[in-house]
Amino acid sequence: MTKKIVIDAKGIYYKELNQQIRKFIQKGYTDFELLNVSGQRYIATGLEGDYNFLIKGVAGQDTAAFMRGPYLRIEGNAQDGLGNTMDAGKIVVTGMAGDVLGYAMRGGEIYVRGDVGYRVGIHMKAYQDKLPVIVIGGKAGDFLGEYMAGGILIVLGMFSQDKIAPITGRSLATGIHGGIIYIRDGVPDTQLSFNLKVEEIDEQDSVLIHKYVSNFASELGLDAEEIMDARFIRIRPKSHRPYGNLYVPN
Amino acid sequence: MLDCGLVKSKCRKKFLKSKYIYTGVRALLYQSIVQNYHDFVVERNLDLCINCRVCERQCSYLVHYWDENRQRVMHDSSKCVGCHRCEALCPTGAIVIKRNPSQFRENSHWKPWFLKNVYKQAEQGGVLLSGMGNPQPYPIYWDHLLLDASQVTNPSIDPLREPMELRTYLGSKPDALEFVERDNKVNLKTKLSPQIKLNYPIMFSAMSYGSINFNLHIAMAKAATELGIVYNTGEGGLHPDLYKYGPNTIIQVASGRFGVHKDYLNAGCGIEIKIGQGAKPGIGGHLPGEKVDAGVSLTRMIPIGSDALSPAPHHDIYSIEDLRQLIYALKEATEYRVPVSVKIAAVHNAAAIASGIVRAGADIVAIDGFRGGTGAAPTMIRDNVGIPAELALAAIDQRLRDEGVRNKASIVIAGGIRCSADVVKAIALGADAVYIGSAVLVAVGCTMCQRCYTGKCPWGIATNVPALARRQNPEIAKRKLVNLVRSWGHEIEEMLGGMGLNSIESLRGNREKLRAVGLSEIELDILKIKPAGR
Numbered sequence: 001m002t003k004k005i006v007i008d009a010k011g012i013y014y015k016e017l018n019q020q021i022r023k024f025i026q027k028g029y030t031d032f033e034l035l036n037v038s039g040q041r042y043i044a045t046g047l048e049g050d051y052n053f054l055i056k057g058v059a060g061q062d063t064a065a066f067m068r069g070p071y072l073r074i075e076g077n078a079q080d081g082l083g084n085t086m087d088a089g090k091i092v093v094t095g096m097a098g099d100v101l102g103y104a105m106r107g108g109e110i111y112v113r114g115d116v117g118y119r120v121g122i123h124m125k126a127y128q129d130k131l132p133v134i135v136i137g138g139k140a141g142d143f144l145g146e147y148m149a150g151g152i153l154i155v156l157g158m159f160s161q162d163k164i165a166p167i168t169g170r171s172l173a174t175g176i177h178g179g180i181i182y183i184r185d186g187v188p189d190t191q192l193s194f195n196l197k198v199e200e201i202d203e204q205d206s207v208l209i210h211k212y213v214s215n216f217a218s219e220l221g222l223d224a225e226e227i228m229d230a231r232f233i234r235i236r237p238k239s240h241r242p243y244g245n246l247y248v249p250n
Numbered sequence: 251m252l253d254c255g256l257v258k259s260k261c262r263k264k265f266l267k268s269k270y271i272y273t274g275v276r277a278l279l280y281q282s283i284v285q286n287y288h289d290f291v292v293e294r295n296l297d298l299c300i301n302c303r304v305c306e307r308q309c310s311y312l313v314h315y316w317d318e319n320r321q322r323v324m325h326d327s328s329k330c331v332g333c334h335r336c337e338a339l340c341p342t343g344a345i346v347i348k349r350n351p352s353q354f355r356e357n358s359h360w361k362p363w364f365l366k367n368v369y370k371q372a373e374q375g376g377v378l379l380s381g382m383g384n385p386q387p388y389p390i391y392w393d394h395l396l397l398d399a400s401q402v403t404n405p406s407i408d409p410l411r412e413p414m415e416l417r418t419y420l421g422s423k424p425d426a427l428e429f430v431e432r433d434n435k436v437n438l439k440t441k442l443s444p445q446i447k448l449n450y451p452i453m454f455s456a457m458s459y460g461s462i463n464f465n466l467h468i469a470m471a472k473a474a475t476e477l478g479i480v481y482n483t484g485e486g487g488l489h490p491d492l493y494k495y496g497p498n499t500i501i502q503v504a505s506g507r508f509g510v511h512k513d514y515l516n517a518g519c520g521i522e523i524k525i526g527q528g529a530k531p532g533i534g535g536h537l538p539g540e541k542v543d544a545g546v547s548l549t550r551m552i553p554i555g556s557d558a559l560s561p562a563p564h565h566d567i568y569s570i571e572d573l574r575q576l577i578y579a580l581k582e583a584t585e586y587r588v589p590v591s592v593k594i595a596a597v598h599n600a601a602a603i604a605s606g607i608v609r610a611g612a613d614i615v616a617i618d619g620f621r622g623g624t625g626a627a628p629t630m631i632r633d634n635v636g637i638p639a640e641l642a643l644a645a646i647d648q649r650l651r652d653e654g655v656r657n658k659a660s661i662v663i664a665g666g667i668r669c670s671a672d673v674v675k676a677i678a679l680g681a682d683a684v685y686i687g688s689a690v691l692v693a694v695g696c697t698m699c700q701r702c703y704t705g706k707c708p709w710g711i712a713t714n715v716p717a718l719a720r721r722q723n724p725e726i727a728k729r730k731l732v733n734l735v736r737s738w739g740h741e742i743e744e745m746l747g748g749m750g751l752n753s754i755e756s757l758r759g760n761r762e763k764l765r766a767v768g769l770s771e772i773e774l775d776i777l778k779i780k781p782a783g784r
Contacts, residue, residue, distance in 0.1 A: 018582055022585070041575070041579075046512050046584065046585075065583065066515060081566055081575065085510055087511045100565060100566045104506070119565050123507065127551040146561075147559060149552065177557055242557075243536050243557070245376065246376055248371055248374045248375075249370075
């Protein structure tokens, strides 16, 4: 049974807002609509369970950090650190998201319609049935997927506000040792470092991309087939042990 | 398989029986220049040796072996790392491990250490790797500090007869206390921040499950619980079986975020953000896939056999403001129930950084000096980066006092605390408590051979190989740790009593109780202590 509450976050400090949310959860509320959110931090941080959040405005730093389970729909933009070390759940952003999106994320899904900042998906990791997925509708900044150890990053480059920037920035996936990055329409060679294996996708990849692009499209009211109607490339690490031969015992 | 010409068939045969194919035939092949420049030699007294083969079974580096032809135990000193396991367990005392007496021509600049390292790197082309803390002959300031004692003008206290307070609380303290009086009762009005309660000002330092094995994690958890202190999980997550020791556990969050999730964050009595480590400031960690077995995989939440790479920085922390963001993310995730510690390596600007950490909202600042141990560090980093814990501690305590924020956070010092006198000196220099790591390992047998990164520790410490890890019995190891901390506690009480103090609180930052020998005026100024005789 769902129990819904609307909270107007205007002028409320983040500590108080989050305390209010926790109190409502104790009272059995499951669905939250937060209005006029203007950068309040840590909404749904460390939250576990089956909850739904509709956040209208700008979600602040480290929203949904360490989150396990809830569904967040952010109608607006999200600041840095969205889904930091997230364990499970789903986040949809109708606008853009800032830096370090999905840092060290272990599970769950994040869908961002527009552009994302720097250091997105750093050290994403998969474990057993946990597979973190980030779909970015726009473009991504530098260091996308650095140290990536598992999971899936899909960059579409379609809904960007930046007409000039390449689809991903420099130092793409440096130190990657697991996981897959898919990029629609490819990525300029200048953005690729020596440790990456760049290939055309196969049938299996196509199925996987279609699954998450369909989720992305249905969450954001877009046409999945139109998004799929392009060439995708797949980026994986050349070695799963990039530093295996680095050392000499002394 | 080596192709060794005429002896090939014999060699094959030997290989089937044992692993020692190199013996006797290696001279025919390409031989590494460092092959015979090994650091240690095994001396076996043949009069005492009874060929029982204990040494062979104990040595995980395959130094000792059974020679079928000679019908006796032989050894290959070139493989010896100097761990002394065979010597310790030889039932007849027939084995002595010695430094290799082979001498290069004297050269005070090009010491053998440098020659051997160049040979190795020229041959293999890699980064030199070491374990444990900085072993180089830099000054040890603990050894230049002397403690005071009462004579005539104030009485010393006998801790065997009088109460002596070692209890320590770690966490942010209020600027002032307010009380309310109602119905003839006085109650505290000020809301106190969460604290970690310690019966001794000593904690077991962060050593991850993975770098050391599960038996020792059980031992640390049980010992900490029995002693009323805490141990630190390190960055390898927490095994489900150890959640029950949560009240005596600090859980660590490092850049790799291994095994970090909601339950983990809420499992302990404190959270530590690991920024840096004294043995390798500025460097991340690489736990090789070979060490990631089923248990390690479970706590780190990464697939079995995959490398666990911890990036050098936290990629969500590029500034003090970012640090504040993570500190409060952790506080929100734990609903402000536990104090948050931030651990940094002692580096040049440690005092300014510590000030920033306190202002970022940390309840505890932990500083790890350059003697601090590690399971693996690039040798050049271990031996050349960072500063002594003693100087960093004094500078940080002074800085926080000068800025009027010393009460906002406790200071914990780590990195080469060897005895209870080091603990007392650290507290007089301004620490609230100390972390001991290397001392914990020594307590259970470590001989500091510095080969932790091989994963073959013959003492069963820095290894996850089941046959080796079994050498540490959790109950016996726990008893040793309890004994160590209790005995240090007694010694601390004796030293306090001698100074006429009956509480560790009265010693904290009390530099009047310290005098220095053999230090320069600048060093005295940094430590803010007087020379002996003044």
